[in-house]
Amino acid sequence: MTYTYEYPRPAVTVDLVIFTIADNDLKVLLIRRGGEPFKNRWALPGGFVEIDESLEKAAARELKEEAGVTNVYLEQLFTFGEPKRDPRGRVISVSYFALVDAEQQRIRAASDATEAEWRSVFNPPKLAFDHKKILDYAVWRLRNKIEWTTVGYELLPKKFTLSELQRVYEIILQRPVDKRNFRKKILAQGQIRELNETRSDGAHRPAKLYSFREK
Amino acid sequence: MTYTYEYPRPAVTVDLVIFTIADNDLKVLLIRRGGEPFKNRWALPGGFVEIDESLEKAAARELKEEAGVTNVYLEQLFTFGEPKRDPRGRVISVSYFALVDAEQQRIRAASDATEAEWRSVFNPPKLAFDHKKILDYAVWRLRNKIEWTTVGYELLPKKFTLSELQRVYEIILQRPVDKRNFRKKILAQGQIRELNETRSDGAHRPAKLYSFREK
């Protein structure tokens, strides 16, 4: 195959599905569009890939610009490239999903300037472009990942209780999880360390705090 | 976010990892490059995405052009976009992997004109660009998929014996598989139908033929 450069080129963007847990719900960060097309509709944050910037870097840059966070879990999802997905012309979107923990997510809420909101994943507003498809795919992926890997920890602050971790699983999977089996499974993974601290949180037995090994 | 169109745009290609089983080995289709860079090196088949063509269609088109096959298993793998992956400029490559069965693969070998070869995945020649990385990722994905899904059938003709299917698994996983447990597992999946045919193949008991439900 010979590469030539005479082809009309598509624009390439990254779109981000940024998840967090808040108010006992799984949230995604959405931005309200100011211009056409889809004016006033909610959309996933995203933007163009700079010519000398890797896709991963572009995603990390958007993440910082739009959600004000760095150093969070970030993974490429899928590349969407239907010719008509953007009415203005050919735009290929490399989608990423990111997991932001409750602590960092609060930082953003405070410094918010543009119209961006954390919205429930399970009852989202109508989205621009094919962003609903991207969101659905991201949720599907997150559900799979949480069952087979340890990404769940990315949604919690450094110190957490087992009940909090369990809630994360229940919220994402949208089904109750057995407490004893859950603790057994998590502890058997050997990925978390029990700290010599507890958290008192009302009129009941304080919970032991744990931390994830590295992060 | 506002889209503007003043950005210099990267070129977008699709690259294909086309697998087949032959000579008791897992093979990938490689093309010898005629021009610089990487002149004479082997590379994955691929090409530019046309401006009005979906990524999936572009991959299917390349698959037909390069391997002469249509209607085979095709799945998006990952998008590689390091700025320096192509020395001539910014090229973002959406990679796909395809599974071609032994029957169709023979068609191509007969009508071969360009310098394309089926090469062993486990002992490949030095590859151009970052194609080794793409190949490695595709092999990893294929291994996972074959353990959790039924894609294995895509590498066999419509009628096959259980021993042939077992060989496919052993070749891909690069380890021996227990015959009784394998047959039990496959039959329990309820995805194949026993045909009223056998295949005689030498001085031993003929094997029953099976077919996959749909394809």
Add this chain to the structure above:
DNA sequence: CCAAAAGTGTTTCACTTACACCCATGA
């Protein structure tokens, strides 16, 4: 002492793994 969440073990069931011999055929 009461309310509330934390913490803890055992049994059952399903699935995976290990393993060895007879069968049908062609030469």
Add this chain to the structure above:
DNA sequence: TCATGGGTGTAAGTGAAACACTTTTGG
């Protein structure tokens, strides 16, 4: 009759799921 690959069952082990009560604290 022998060599070759096809075909079959059982027992042991491992991991998942179901399930209820005691502990610790604050009010």
